Amino acid sequence: MPTASPTVNTPLAIGPHTVQPPVVLAPMAGITNAPFRTLCREFSGGKGLFVSEMITTRALVERNEKTMQLIRFDASEQPRSIQLYGVDPATVGKAVRMIAEEDLADHIDLNFGCPVPKVTRKGGGSALPFKRNLLRAILREAVAGAGGLPVTMKMRKGIDDDHITYLDAGRIAVEEGVTAIALHGRTAAQHYGGTADWDAIARLKEHVPEIPVLGNGDIWSADDALRMVRETGCDGVVVGRGCLGRPWLFADLVAAFEGRPDDYVRPTLREVADAMVRHATLLGEWIGDESRGVIDFRKHVAWYLKGFAVGSEMRRRLAVTSTLQELRSGLDELDLDQPWPAGADGPRGRTSGNNRVVLPDGWLKDPYDCAGVGEDAELDTSGG
Secondary structure, eight states: OOOOOTTTSOOEEETTEEESSOEEEOOOTTTSSHHHHHHHHHHHTTOSEEEEEEEEHHHHHTTOHHHHHHTOOOTTOSSOEEEEEOSOHHHHHHHHHHHHHTTOOSEEEEEEOOOOHHHHTTTOGGGGGGSHHHHHHHHHHHHHHTTTSOEEEEEESEEETTEEOHHHHHHHHHHTTOOEEEEESSOTTTTTOSOOOHHHHHHHHHHOTTSOEEEESOOOSHHHHHHHHHHHOOSEEEEOGGGTTOTTHHHHHHHHHTTOGGGOOOOOHHHHHHHHHHHHHHHHHHHTOHHHHHHHHGGGHHHHHTTSOOOHHHHHHHTTOOSHHHHHHHHHTSOTTOOOOTTTTSOOSOOOOOOOOOOOTTTTSOSSOOTTOSGGGSOSOOOO
């Protein structure tokens, strides 16, 4: 069984904030809202860093109503961490200054890793680091506007195997004062398919020894996280799809990094059902409407029930509930004494790969020219 060592349990410094164990919840659109962050943080005992879902800089500057709700943090969230997405340096700068001046967060992460078409077709997310000068301009504006707030970034290896950008992007980040970098070991074209390239994480760590490097990709269990740190030398891990329907993974991560593998959580279906109701309840309280909260929770049902003996008709019923009573009643019909199923710690969430990356016309002609990218390329909505 794994044991803790100084190598894997060294605190992660994000500016003035100490993250121990060095574990970060990855921003996921429509998932990592305040209720889910609260649930994960409860299981971790308050340890780790939990980042908001993606906030678009234009929507923030324009004080879009949905966006302003998405940046509401629970009083217990410390530090408060916001992930921003933007493609226009001026707009990014305005958003960061707004956060700093209005004390909206304690840490700012910049998204250069999203592979979805609505983002990349604007030149944003995982498409943006290909334009080296644009990346530098955005990072410079963000760091300058942040004041004393730490600015980090999350990125992928590149657009595809012919357009790898992460080493250049890492060096630019260091030169512009970024505090830490997270690397998802896939290209945008891979989306979430195939196997994450942990060797790339190791190469980035060697390339930018001045700042912490966090690894992301294929962390399905706490033991995966320890193995990533040991194999790559990275300073911490970013966990995304592995915690879908499994917020107690953060309890396992804390136990693993602290050398307590016997404390890994293996919930019965009864305990999973309790977590499901807790999650749906938190969503209703956050939205201000129980029914809307339960409806928003529907997408989590299959993840929570993965591997358990639950018939297809019952799964369908649970996925269309509209009240907490309906949800609880349906769950109570199950064999709640079922133990944690073998294999349920494996991959979950999206697995598609080998996608064509949708880019602006002529995007790949020149890695330095960023003419034509401006305010019009900014998305006006946040989250999923």
